[in-house]
Amino acid sequence: MDKNYDLPIDAALFPEGCTRCSLSKFLVWITIVMAVFGWGLYAAYRVLAEGLGVTGLDDYFGFGLWITFDLAVIALGAGAFFTGLLRYILNIDPLKNIINLTVIVGFLCYSGAMLVLVLDVGQPLRAWFGYWHANVHSMLTEVIFCITCYLLVLIIEYVPLILEQKQLNRNKLVHAIAHNFHLMMPLFAGIGAFLSTFHQGSLGGMYGVLFARPYIARDGFFIWPWTFFLYVLSAVGSGPVFTVLVCTIMEKMTGKQLVSWEIKSLMGKIAGTMLTVYMVFKLADTWAWANDILPRSGLTFDQVFYGWIYGKWLLWAELFACGVLPAIILIIPSTRNNRTLFYTAAILDCIGVTINRYVMTVQALAAPVMPFDSWETYAPNWAEWGASAMIMAYAALVLSLSYRYLPVFPQEVKLNK
Amino acid sequence: MSSFKEFKIKWGMAIDLDKCTGCGACMVACQAENNIAPQPDASNKLKSLNWLVVYELTNGKPFPEHEVAYLPRPCMQCGKPSCVSVCPVIATDKNEEGGIVSQVYPRCIGCRYCMASCPYHARYFNWFDPTWPEGMDKTLTPDVSVRPRGVVEKCSFCHHRFMQAKDKARVEGRDPNALNDGDYITSCTEACPNGAIVFGDVNNPAHKVHDLVKGKYAFRLLERLGTDPQVYYISRREWVRRLGDNYLENEKVKG
Secondary structure, X not given: OOOOOOOOOOHHHOOOOOOOOOHHHHHHHHXXXXXXXXXXXXXXXXXXXXXHHHOOOOOOOOXXXXXXXXXXXXXXXXXXXXXXXXXXXXXXXXXXXXXXXXXXXXXXXXXXXXXXXXXXXXXXXXXXXXXXXXXXXXXXXXXXXXXXXXXXXXXXXXXXHHHOOOOHHHOHXXXXXXXXXXXXXXXHHHHHXXXXXXXXXXXXXXXXXXXXXXXXXXXXXXXXXXXXXXXXXXXXXXXXXXXXXXXXXXXXXXXXXXXXXXXXXXXXXXXXXXXXXHXXXXXXXXXXHHHHHHHHOOOOHHHHOEOOOEOHHHHHHHHHHHHHHHHHHHHOHHHHOOHHHHHHHHHHHHHHHHHHHHHHHHHHHXXXXXXXXXXXXXXXXXXXXXXXXXXXXXXXXXXXXXXXXXXXXXXXXXXXX | OOOOOOOOOEEEXXXXXXXXOOOOHHHHHHHHHOOOOOOOOOOOXXXXXXXXXXXXXXXXXXXXXXXXXXXXXXXXXXXXXHHHHHOOOOOOOOOOOEOOOOOOOOOOOOOOHHHHHOOOOOEEXXXXXXXXXXXXXXXXXXXXXXXXXXXXXXXXXXXXXXXXXXXXXXXXXXXOOOOOOOOOOOHHHHHOOOOOEEEEEOOOOOOHHHHHOOOOOEEOOOHHHOOOOOEEEEOOOHHHHHOOOOOOOOOOOOO
């Protein structure tokens, strides 16, 4: 057979029937990504070598950008478990066209969060104590257990996709393993849904149980504060559209259509439905917090906001501009199928959940509880931004390699004929 | 919230804010006693280690009604500590007779969740390696372990002095669980020139602190949040007591 020398040099590795840019163009992109990664790696080195003193964190803000980043990406990565649940357990078949991307995005969000945690804990070499000396009363213990177990599940879900790489899959054993992994996928989707629900919840519970911090303290049901349930709902209300946004960014960068509009719209419908349910409970929770928890603690609504940096605009933006508004757009078919409105709603939805994670992490610590204490403000410094950028670069790298060499998008060939 | 043990002995403090002049001797004594390393640059107070901090309180009125009070804040050794139940690795516990909230440095992973939970800011993180200028290492208290970078620490009510007092009682043939008033006091109590800090077993009627904490003007910080602190404050001035907790406009001050 004659060779086609016009194809990129690594064309034999591309998914069946798919075209990709030249290797040199790809390498230019990877170089840019690696430059950002290198900056973050330097920040990570400084943190590990000199201690957390090089960050902008302090004794008032023990949690800052990294924990906000972790909570936000874990919420946005919820597309993986929720789509997996709907695809494999509830058999919503069309989702097979985006399930691979949700798995990769989920894997990146969780592994990225864990990489940041390695930097964020003061004694990373003792991280295993979470298992060895587990405190069963701590929500953080539940988070440690569920996140690590769920990352294993995501790896198991990602492996068959790697094994389906065109050249690898020619090996009979690899082919058989990949096939058998697929057969077991409903089991892992179920385990993933269970684990992910619990740790999304326990991340929220982590804050709700802080009964001496009125800004975040919540009552609840049995051992679970209401934030437990709110975090699960907000994650499934934003995760699916985050995956769609990642997909759309990839489409813009590659100039190809990777997932059909119907699938994106379906993901929007799923997120919109869950976001609507979430907003009902979130508004009720906010009302109860302002009218019960705060006065019970001797505080007024006005006292828990400060200036512009921790102003009420954050709450209104989270609840209405980035909560109710996207929920309405995504739930009504006519607005959902208007692409401009759809993408606007998706972006607002993701911003809303990020604001929520930010205020629950940072504003909660900024708000003074002792009457003679003062408001303090927090701004992350270069080391924290650098390490966060490293995770984004890592995600970009894995997504780029996956797109180039793995059969991520089943509809790609058909949509680009 | 998990439940916590009740103890027969409850070490506590009564700090008379009307006697405190804000001299800071308690802070210095604490620093020296508990091997808190001197910091090359302590200008950022939110990154400086002090197990005990003296806050300045004002009534907010202009001269001549302007008044100030000083409030030393050690760890409150809460009866229902918000920090203990949240620690994922049981590096902090309230499990020993006397009710002192422990901090196990070799166990702490440095996640700082306990710091987020504490409304009193009584917990501190080792942001940097502790360093001792040459010769200063000879001033270290031998019974107090130094802490590495990356772990949380806090006031322990000079727990080593508690151990010493019990050892002394054993040697003298007395019951180590029935220490006399004054057998065990913290370094801040000892250093206070005005006797503003009184330390002892709040459950023992033979200890002076027992009556002080029951006084009309005694209060605890943020009592309504339910942390049940073992540190009490005393002030005859209403505005000082009002600053001890959050009150809505129409609520009356305790005492």
